[in-house]
Amino acid sequence: MKQFMDQDFLLTTETAKVLYHNYAKELPIVDYHCHISPKEIAEDRHFNNITEVWLGGDHYKWRQMRSNGIEEEYVTGKASDRDKFQKWAQTLQRAIGNPLYHWSHLELQRYFDYNGVLNKSTWEDVWELANEKLRQPDMSVRNIIKRSNVKVICTTDSPIDDLMWHKMIAQDESFDVKVLPTFRPDKAVHIEKSDFIEFIKELSNISQLPITNYNTMCKALQNRIDYFAEAGCLVADHSLPYVMYQPTSEAAVEEIFQKRLGGASLDETQLMQYKTSIMLFFGREYHKRNWALQLHFNSLRDNNTNMFKLLGPDTGYDCINNEGSAAQLTGYLNALQSTDQLPKTILYSLNPNDNALIGTVLGCFQDSSAIGKIQHGSAWWFNDHKLGMTEQLQSLANLGLLSNFIGMLTDSRSFLSYTRHEYFRRILCDIIGNWVENGEYPYDLEALGEIVQDISYNNAIRYFGFI
Numbered sequence: 001m002k003q004f005m006d007q008d009f010l011l012t013t014e015t016a017k018v019l020y021h022n023y024a025k026e027l028p029i030v031d032y033h034c035h036i037s038p039k040e041i042a043e044d045r046h047f048n049n050i051t052e053v054w055l056g057g058d059h060y061k062w063r064q065m066r067s068n069g070i071e072e073e074y075v076t077g078k079a080s081d082r083d084k085f086q087k088w089a090q091t092l093q094r095a096i097g098n099p100l101y102h103w104s105h106l107e108l109q110r111y112f113d114y115n116g117v118l119n120k121s122t123w124e125d126v127w128e129l130a131n132e133k134l135r136q137p138d139m140s141v142r143n144i145i146k147r148s149n150v151k152v153i154c155t156t157d158s159p160i161d162d163l164m165w166h167k168m169i170a171q172d173e174s175f176d177v178k179v180l181p182t183f184r185p186d187k188a189v190h191i192e193k194s195d196f197i198e199f200i201k202e203l204s205n206i207s208q209l210p211i212t213n214y215n216t217m218c219k220a221l222q223n224r225i226d227y228f229a230e231a232g233c234l235v236a237d238h239s240l241p242y243v244m245y246q247p248t249s250e251a252a253v254e255e256i257f258q259k260r261l262g263g264a265s266l267d268e269t270q271l272m273q274y275k276t277s278i279m280l281f282f283g284r285e286y287h288k289r290n291w292a293l294q295l296h297f298n299s300l301r302d303n304n305t306n307m308f309k310l311l312g313p314d315t316g317y318d319c320i321n322n323e324g325s326a327a328q329l330t331g332y333l334n335a336l337q338s339t340d341q342l343p344k345t346i347l348y349s350l351n352p353n354d355n356a357l358i359g360t361v362l363g364c365f366q367d368s369s370a371i372g373k374i375q376h377g378s379a380w381w382f383n384d385h386k387l388g389m390t391e392q393l394q395s396l397a398n399l400g401l402l403s404n405f406i407g408m409l410t411d412s413r414s415f416l417s418y419t420r421h422e423y424f425r426r427i428l429c430d431i432i433g434n435w436v437e438n439g440e441y442p443y444d445l446e447a448l449g450e451i452v453q454d455i456s457y458n459n460a461i462r463y464f465g466f467i
């Protein structure tokens with residue numbers, strides 16, 4: 001029997017061990033999509049206890065605590081941080097087979113030098129140990145980032161953000177990690193949302209352009225895209241229930257926009273027409289600037305109305321969606337390609353049934369303008385566990401060029417989540433190691449090492465143009 005999460009955790013062959021320990025383990029990290037706070041980096045926050053860094057904003061953990069019958073008071077409520085940690089430890093003990101079990105223990109090992117097991121019997125010792133560690137100067141946010149060997153971080157930012165914290169970080173010569181904004185204009189796309197009108201007002205104010213029609217809104221968004229570009233932005237990100245494609249005329253889009261400004265609701269066809277138009281606009285703008293477009297789709301959000309009213313979005317009440325079609329996805333990409341305005345694009349579907357679909361879509365739109373121009377994004381959200389990562393990697397290998405894959409990201413709100421890159425690298429090396437030992441690829445360490453290092457680090461640097 002193997003030891004619990006030892007140095008060869010998830011590495012089942014000798015080739016996998018060589019690839020991970022000799023080629024992947026020490027590589028820097030490029031975290032090109034996350035939700036951490038640039039303010040906390042700029043201010044170099046110190047956390048008071050492990051609950052703050054572990055449970056604050058982590059809806060992955062909240063879902064599991066609720067599944068274990070934990071009262072909401074101990075999840076997002078007013079219970080003490082100590083009591084919340086105890087309830088999480090009780091839950092974690094029951095999370096066999098869940099990636100949170102592995103992630104949590106990797107974080108305890110790497111950041112707190114704790115190689116034991118967190119459960120209902122050990123929680124108090126872990127609480128004291130972790131909090132003592134967090135009081136040390138080398139456990140500030142910036143030191144955690146540097147200790148994790150992170151070179152680039154891309155946060156997720158609204159078009160109306162002034163990027164003050166990014167500018168402050170960039171001007172600080174004592175911190176050499178690149179912290180770049182990502183342009184996330186979901187509020188401009190989701191015209192049906194209740195906050196759309198307020199967003200238009202805020203966009204008008206910050207861009208100093210009166211927005212009276214669809215055209216002036218696009219000009220205001222162009223203004224903000226340029227502003228983000230000046231701050232070093234190289235990536236845009238969009239979250240969609242599914243990729244829509246139903247083109248219409250400029251006049252029709254203007255009519256839809258004016259109808260919504262007047263407070264009227266829109267039907268499904270009008271929503272699709274508007275979203276198609278605005279997404280085509282964004283794609284063209286990103287192509288102009290050589291930005292990468294990330295498309296996160298097939299998520300169904302805020303399904304529990306009572307809890308949405310109580311807690312708001314991103315609190316653990318989302319699920320996998322199964323809408324949209326290949327024709328809509330390819331229609332959108334083809335519309336941009338037909339005018340030579342298709343940007344580098346990364347496709348993430350929350351539905352794992354879409355792996356093969358994405359794998360075949362990639363090959364329809366690759367060209368010589370960028371190696372791996374269209375990417376199958378890493379296993380996302382409900383899929384970034386061992387099986388989900390394995391299925392995504394194997395599907396990409398079967399249908400595309402795995403060696404050109406841009407690798408892992410955290411998609412996290414926690415500064416301890418960089419161990420997810422380790423988790424991914426171990427799984428990657430194990431898959432490749434098994435192929436080699438099964439005679440499916442030669443034992444050529446020079447070629448294998450290059451593939452592993454490219455996927456783990458080099459491809460992302462090249463693809464986004466970070467350095």
